[in-house]
Amino acid sequence: MENTHSFTFLTILIFFVLPFSFAQLLPSETMAVFRFQRILEYPSVLNGWNRWTNFCYIPPSQSLKIVCSGNHVIELTVIGNKGSPYPSKVFSISSQTLSSNFSIDSLFTTLSKLSSLKVLSLVSLGLWGPLPAKINRFSSLQVLNISLTSSNFIYGKIPLQIYSLTSIQSLIFHDNLFNGSVPDLSSLTVLEELDLGCNILGPEFPSLGNKLVSLVLRNNSFHSSINSELQSFDQLQRLDISFNQLVGPIPSLLFSLPSIQYLDLAGNKLSGALPMNTSCRNGLNFMDLSHNLLIGGLPPCVCSNSSDRIVLYSWNCLSSGDSKYQHSNSFCHVEALAAVMPSKQKETSKTKLGLLLGIVGGIVGSLVACMMLIWVIVRSLGKKNEGNSRSQKSVIEKTSVRISPRLGTESRHMSQAMRLGALGLPPYHAFTLEELEEATNNFEPSNLMGEGSQGQLYKGWLSDGSVVVVRCLKLKQRHALKILKQQMEVISKLRHRHLVSILGHCFVTYEESPNATDTIFLVFEYVSNGTLRSHLTERRKQEMLKWPQRLAAATGIARGIQFLHTRIVPGVLRNNFNIKNILLDENLTAKISDYKLPRPFINKITTVGSESPFNGAELDDLDNTGHGDKEDVYQLGVILLEIITGNPITSQTELDVLKLKLERGLAEGPKKLRGETDPSIRGTFAYESLKTAVEITKNCLSEDIGERPSIEDVLWNLQYSAQVQDGWTNSENLSTHS
Structure with missing residues (x-):
């Protein structure tokens, strides 16, 4: 019996003592974690830490994850609540970032004390400044994620010392403000994922290691030919180098890389003709060659869409496909020549142009001198009339000045x-x-x-x-x-x-x-033309809203919400928007018919069209949370979900199901996502336009209020989606769908 009690006591002792004896951090790393909290200016996600906190046993959540091994931190993922100012982050950086006391150099100095760190992901913390060269101290780092979703503003050049991260497998700097050339990354032999999209990098295509599985360089300033080394990237599955200024021919072997699944080359100045014997890997299920300068015909494996492959190639000069969506051959020849013209040749052209302008300028100067002499004579004769003109002008100016005070003191x-x-x-x-x-x-x-x-x-x-x-x-x-x-x-x-x-x-x-x-x-x-809901359910094909019209309606709704939030003092929040209360006029302009009166009314009165008019006490309590704008964004997300799918949403279950389907569509690729849209709009949208709208819809419907975008973010993304759509649809096609 005594042995039994001893065994039980020993078991209890081990249960309570071992976690603290074996999983406590080294004192130096504990100090580093506390200093990390202080440098980040005590974000709410890190609140509650004290000297008794066992960092290795903090339950992981969506906002915070700390993983330890032995006495060391090996993973640190922090998601704060800084709002994303995208797309105008350069102009609103001060309101979205850490204070002027923040030092990114101190941050990385502190993090380098975590000597065994393998995963570092800093999300929505408002970091700003140039990435310090001491990044080379992270010898064990395998994943580094500092991207747009982080609402971070890392600018300047990518430090050359990045090549020292020999263990790095995933490097994500998406949507920051990095500029200049990309350092030689060919020494990163285990790098599998590289995302440098949406920066200002260039002009030369970077030198990379051939173990990459995913490479994203979209929306940068690369102005060179595609690096031929890509043809040896046997493990590459995803390649997105769209929307740069890349020139020259497309290496035909890209289509038959052993692992390639996704290939996006759109929005460049790639030219020439693809060899007709080009072969495509069976697993290549998406390729976008649109908005380039390609000529001739397309190889059979490229020009045919199928249930297993989506191919986009509009707005080139190709003989394949519908000529309505292609430029003339002369357009591509001229543009391709201009794109690859050597700089000296351009300078010579400028010199010749300058000489010609100089000659013309001399002739024009002589004529001007003669005209000046005539003007002096005419002016002396017209002095008397000038006085009358002045008095008339004075009257006009005084009259125009009197107009503006009608706006009153609230005009500001x-x-x-x-x-x-x-x-x-x-x-x-x-x-x-x-x-x-x-x-x-x-x-x-x-x-x-x-x-x-x-x-x-x-x-x-x-x-x-x-x-x-x-x-x-x-x-x-x-x-x-x-x-x-x-x-x-x-x-x-x-x-x-x-x-x-x-x-x-x-x-x-x-x-x-x-x-x-x-x-x-x-x-x-x-407003006489019915509700947006009725226009989405109308079965007569000629009256169904197509994608451009739905996108215009969604953008209009976002503009109306932005007006209520920011253009009225005080702002009008918590409006409980519903698609049945969005009306369309005779021009299909969307108008919000159900919104609150400004806040002074909510205290004592009502909402315009609310369920309980002139009884707003409960609304007052809700407004104290400070998230009224994000609740409106959520309601807008529900409307966007109905616009995209065409399905009425009458319950939370229906909402969750539709949201899940779109999320799966985004994850599984274009074919799946297209299949989740309203059948009546299929074929009327550019995929990138739809994808952008779906992504912002998903963000609007985030369960975490802090992760929902601002109405400015929503509006920008919808406008971007519309711009992509306009580029995809020519004027004749647009008029047809209108």
């Missing part, structure tokens, strides 16, 4: 976008009850459009013939009317191209009865 809060958004609408007007009675034929029941918690809606016709919607709302609190009157100037600013704008109001007060209910009538513009 109104952007040019706001003023332009109100174009086409009549001036805001305080209606009388008589005017509204005349407009609605004394609120004739036949003009009643709807009734419920949102109040009664009547269709009406103003004296100028314009059609309006009049909403009748009863005020539950006697002091609410006074607050409303104080805030009508703010309400009058709610006018934008992508909002169902408020045109005016009317107050009705019943002073004679203490129990009577005050009434407010809000007058809105009338």
Whole structure:
């Protein structure tokens, strides 16, 4: 029995003591982790650390992962909550990064104390500055990820010392501000993944190790031929060098690399003809050759789309495919010649052009001298008239100056976008009850459009013939009317191209009865072309919205939300957007019909079209979280999901299923993603345009509020998607789908 008790005690002792005796970090590494927390200015994800914290036993999460081996940290992944300012990060860097006290040099000095570190991923922490040369101290590092998803701003040249990372297998610097030439990376013999996309690197194609599995160099400034060494990359599965300025022929062996699956060469100046005997690997399921300067025909394995392979080759000068989507041969010859013209030849051309301009300039100068002499004579004769002109000009200038004060003191809060958004609408007007009675034929029941918690809606016709919607709302609190009157100037600013704008109001007060209910009538513009939801479900093919139209509607909705968030003071948040409340006018312009009144109204009043009008106490509590804008972004994500799939979403389960399908489509490739879209838009979109829209939709629907993009990010991505679409669709095709 005594032995049994001893064994039990020993077991308990081992259970409690061993983790702390064997998994405690070395004192130097513990100090380094605390210093790391301090340098990053104590981000919330690292809160709660103290001297008793056992870093090796912190449960891993989406935001933080620390893995230890022995007494050393071998993996450090930190995801902060800095918002991504993409795409204009150069201009908004100060609001998205760590403070001016931050030192990236100190950060990497501290991290180098983790002598056995193998995985380093720093996400959404707002890092900024040039990558220090002491990166060579990380001799054990296998994965280094500092990319756009990190909202980091690493700029300058990639240090030459990067070649010292001989153990590195994955190097991701995607979407930073690196510039200049890429160092020779051929010595990194175990490097399998390299992503330098969306920087400013170039002009020479980098020298790389041939063990790469994935190589992404898209959206840089490479201006050379494709490195012929790529033809020996036997393990390469993914190659994306799109949207650079690469010139010369495409090495035909790229299509038959032993492992190649994805090949994107679009948006360069690659020229010449592919040999007709070019062979393609069976596993190559996606290739994009579009927007280059290729001529002639395409090899049989390239020119045919199939269920197993997607091929894009529009906007070259090819004889294959539909000529509507190809340039003329002369276009490609001229552009290819300009792209590869030696710099000396260009300089000679400039010299000749300068000489010619000099001769022409001399002739023009002589003519100007003669004209000056004539002008002096005419000017002396016209001095008297000049005085009159001056006085007239003075009157005009004074008149124009008087126009601007009409905007009042609030004009400083109104952007040019706001003023332009109100174009086409009549001036805001305080209606009388008589005017509204005349407009609605004394609120004739036949003009009643709807009734419920949102109040009664009547269709009406103003004296100028314009059609309006009049909403009748009863005020539950006697002091609410006074607050409303104080805030009508703010309400009058709610006018934008992508909002169902408020045109005016009317107050009705019943002073004679203490129990009577005050009434407010809000007058809105009338939008006649139905809801966006109905346009997505209309089965008549000629009336179904195609991808360009859906993209335009989505962009319009984002612009309307941006206006509510940023162009009104205070911002209008937590609007509970729904696709059924997005209306389309006769030009298919999207207009948001359901949004809140500005915050002073929420405290005492209601939302425009809310489920519980004039009862906003619970909304006030929600606003204290500070995430109202991100909740609106989530609702926009739901709308985007319906736009892409065409499926109505009536439950959280349906939302989760559709979101999962799109995520799988992104992961599995173009064929799968295309198959998850609304069948009525297939064939009307550029894949890159769709992919961009799907990616931002997925981000909008993130469960983690901190990971959702800002409305500016959403708007930029939708605009980029539209630009890609415009480049893919010629004007004739666009008019057909419109």
